Amino acid sequence: MFLRRLLAVSCLLLAACSGSKDPAPRAGSNDTPATIDNTAEVQAYYAAHPDFFVSKTPADLPSDLAWTDAGDLPEIGSPARIRGGVWNERIQDFPPTLRTVGPDSNNGFRNYLLDDYVIKFGHLHPDVAGPHRHYPGLAEAWAVDAPSRTVYVRLDPRARWSDGPPVTTDDVFFMFWFYQSSYIQAPWYNNWFGIGENYTCVTRYDDRTFAITIKEARPDMLARVLENSPVPRHFYREVGPDFVTRYNWRFIPTTGPYVLTPAEQQRTLTNRNSITFERQPDWWANDKRQFRYRFNPAQLRLRVIRETPTAWEAFLAGELEAFGMNLAEYHYDRLPDSDPRVTRGLIHKSTFFNDIPRPNYGLWMNTARPLLADREIRLGIQYALNWELVIKQFFRDGYSRLNTPSDGFGDMSHPTLRARPFDLALAAEHFARAGFRQRGPDGILVNAAGTHLSLSVNNGYESLTPVLVILQQEARKAGLDLQIETLDSSAYWKKVQEKNHDLAFAAFNVGVEPFPRYWECYHSNNAYDQPFLADGLTPNPDRKVKVQTNNLQTIAIPALDALITRYDRSESLDEMRGLGRQIEEILYEDASFSPGFVRPFYRVATWRWVRFPENFNVRFSTDAFEQNVHWLDNAVRPETLAVRRDESKSFPPSVRSYEQWKVKE
Amino acid sequence: MPLRLDPLTRKKLRRFRSLRRGYWSFIMLAGLVVFACVAELFISQRALVVRREGQWFFPSYGGILPGRTFDLDYDWETNYRDLHTRLKSDPAACARGDFVLLPLVPYDPIENCYPDQFFKPRPPDFARRHFLGTDTQNRDILARLVYGFRHALIFSVWFVAGVYGLGVLLGCAMGYYGGVFDLLVQRVIEVWSNIPFLYVVIIVAALIKPGLGWLVAINVAFGWMGLTYYMRTETYKEKARDYAAAARVLGAGDARIILRHILPNTAATLVTFIPFTVAGAIGSLTALDFLGFGLPVPTPSWGELLSQGTKNLTLAPWIVLSAFSAMTLVLILVTFVGEAVREAFDPKKFTLYR
Secondary structure (H helix, E strand, O other), rough: OOOHHHHHHHHHHHHHHHHOOOOOOOOOOOOOOOOOOOOHHHHHHHOOOOOOOEOHHHHOOOOOOEEEEOOOOOOOOOOOOOEEEEEEEEEOOOOOOOOOOOOOOOOOOOHHHHHHOOOOOEOOOOOOOOOOEEEEEEEEEEEOOOOOOOEEEEEOOOOOOOOOOOOHHHHHHHHHHHHHHHHOOOHHHHHOOOOOOOOEEEEEOOOOOEEEEEOOOOOOHHHHOOOOOOOOOOOOOOOOOOOHHHHHOOOOOOOOOEEHHHHHHHHHHHHEEEEEEEEEOOOHHHHHHHOOOOOOEEEEEEOOOHHHHHHHHHOOOOOOOOOOOOOHHHHHHOOOOOOOHOOOOEEEEEEEOOOOOOOOHHHEEEOOOHHHHHHHHHHHHHHHHOHHHHHHHHHOOOOEHHHHHHHHOOOOOOOOOOOOOHHHHHHHHHHHHOOOEEOOOOOOOOOOOOOOOEEEEOOOOOOHHHHHHHHHHHHHOHHHHHHHHOOOHHHHHHHHHHHOOOOOOOEEOOOOOOOOOOHHHHHHHHOOOOOOOOOOOOEOOOEOOOOOOOOOOOOOOOHHHHHHHHHHHHOOOOHHHHHHHHHHHHHHHHHHHHEEEOOOOOEEEOOOOOEEOOOOOOOOOOOOOOOOOEEEEEOEEEEEEHHOOOOOOOOOOEEEOOOOOOOOO | OOOOOOOOHHHHHHHHHHHHHHHHHHHHHHHHHHHOOHHHEEEEEOOEEEEEOEEEEEEOOOOOHHHHHHHHHHOOOHHHHHHHHHHHOOOOHHHHHEEEOOOOOOOOOOOOOOOOOOOOOOEOHHHHEEEEEOOOOEEEEHHHHHHHHHHHHHHHHHHHHHHHHHHHHHHHHHHOOOOOHHHHHHHHHHHHHHHOHHHHHHHHHHHOOOOOOHHHHHHHOOOHHHHHHHHHHHHHOOOOHHHHHHHOOOOOHHHHHHHHHHHOHHHHHHHHHHHHHHHHHHHHHHHHHHHOOOOOOOOOOOOHHHHHHHHOOOOHHHHHHHHHHHHHHHHHHHHHHHHHHHHOOOOOOOOOOO
């Protein structure tokens, strides 16, 4: 974090210097040293991999395909929406690059360049549950041929890049070349899009029709094809060994509604206090179903405000339209429901219960450590951690208990498993079975060999440190000593990835996916180099812990491995559901993950001129603005600002909780 | 045997006593230090005295007394406030003469004082004996201030010892030997002083679990340079005097000349700087804690309180007020003492070579 900030500062200085000497560099695409054209290289690559890049004619299309455009899905957004207005938002830092891949590109700004605003072939419908619920984006229609593991896609003829050219199958071919290229310095993409990794073949039938064949016909096959966005071939002609520097400050043409204009890029060369995206008035999807009621503001103005308290003041001053109220302190103390700004109806408060896979906050116990190798000790720890008190005191009862590491996947999550409660008697019983019966003079349990029951807890979330302090103080009652080690977040993660932890306070953030993943975190391949002897069952006495994997528990159970392998190969959701439950039960029995807490909602405070649809938002949304269903009612802004200064007047207040998707216990 | 000070030192001490502001500051500071050393007797969750069924307990110091000691049904440390209310409300116990004597502030610095309520800073509450209120994690601010002061003192003692040890040793050696050695060490110091201290601290704090020992080590590593220059000049001056030459003629070795002859004559300089070094140490520990690179949680510290306070300026002004006042008070006292010491030890007033 610190290094990143340093980098950002130095970039800023450099930019400021160059800007003052030479007022017209970098913003356009014609300032780079030598123009190169990679057309020949790209064509040669296609030719060198004839099995992957296949060209056919429309006549070769199978005739019996069942094309669909998912036209029966409900529409997102509200017809009452009003387009226009300036949406002011806060970003913490000016982006270090405008690239979306390569070094420094994986930061919060990528949301604006890619994740929330770019139109993919198809999107998961955020209001409808079930596996087949995509709605078309760039695609006009698609057809799935499960036996051949192929998805056929026809592009919408209206689909255009923001700089003019239409989106064609050229851009689809190029997407694979681009993500497979080593020039982009993005190993994750190289791996994911690599030949034979997830995709085995891409076929072009004409400019608008293509097919992608994937390796395994898993239940999420459609998502793996449709949830990609093509890469603009015409823009990336100059991709070469200097890609990272050459494309650092070029705005990528987008299929989404918002663009950075050259004038804005020019302005930000010398002024990096804000950056503004403009909505294209003639955006190709303006009238397309599922998009016509969304992306409403005419401008997105992102202001750089480093400190959260400063951003809060800016919000109260009306300079930002909205502020996230997820922290109890903001919701209850800084802007309680009784605050005059709320009671006078100037600021609206909304709580929305969403239904998404939950980040699995909890304590991950490294079973490769001597004390934690003993299951009885792990069980004792489970009962010695007072998460209930954490939820009550720190989160003020708003949060709920996480029960398994994969909560929030609907019926793919385990329906009945419940996390173990805080129970000192049971903790004492399990610790005693592990040989810890006596208490030392400091009240901590000691075994016959004189070993203290003392473990370290690694933490990288500065703001959540009080959570660990509560657990620590409560665990002392059970005779368990927890030493909290709070480190800078990147140093912390490095330590955990090196498996140098006893207990790690961590959470894996998951996108909205149809079913949980298990291999990364629980397969023995990610725990040890050679986990078992030749019989595949006996633990190998000489095994070494494998580092840089997500198996934070160093868990290696042959039966679990077998289930995970079957789960990963399964092509039926029903079978996966059954296997997933067995996996969860084994993990529960192993007791090496202590589930923490879940925030089952998001809260937001908005000024009165910010409007949402009747039901506020969509079921599978992680925050209020992700799906862009909000809009600005500019007619309301002047009167609101006027009333703010005149204390005798007020509007009807709005403090609402939307519980239509609240998960029933 | 009466303490025999040489007349010069006695004179200096008399002079120090006559500087009223500095002298009283010294008394107050010494009082605070003593108070911090025995803080358990005034601020602690543990009772001072428990008398139960004819038995006497003094839990303030030593190992914990589990709840079972007093027939409570748990093995962890006794909750003495709870025991206090139990015994008071039990007529039989009262008749036996059982009692619990709690300290003035019956809370620990890391104790969650409202175990069944939300985390929220609460204003001073004399009835519950939270004289300065509680912080964002329901902990007593007075307890955190006092124990934080204790940590600052321990840190200062080690810091001063380290800085003086290194600074005096190298400074004397530079001044005494001079020549190439002096030149070399001077260059080393110049290079070393240009390493940005804060960045090093941030990097180290990110990589290791920062404890008190590490913090002292890092601070000493970047804090010893200033003193060497004073010691170097002092030693240069002193070694040219006749008494040093006389000692050498009599056959004294380098170590003896430096330690027995030169060092005592530079004591005025050394003593003068101590209070300011202490003030600097407290300041830098607080700054590091404020930035989050200091002592591990949940160690009580002033910097952490200040940081909480600034984040809650409008919600809980009592946090920042307490921490800020405590810090200002102590640093002012230290500075007053420092000024008085400097004046009392000023060689222009008391020197043999007038």
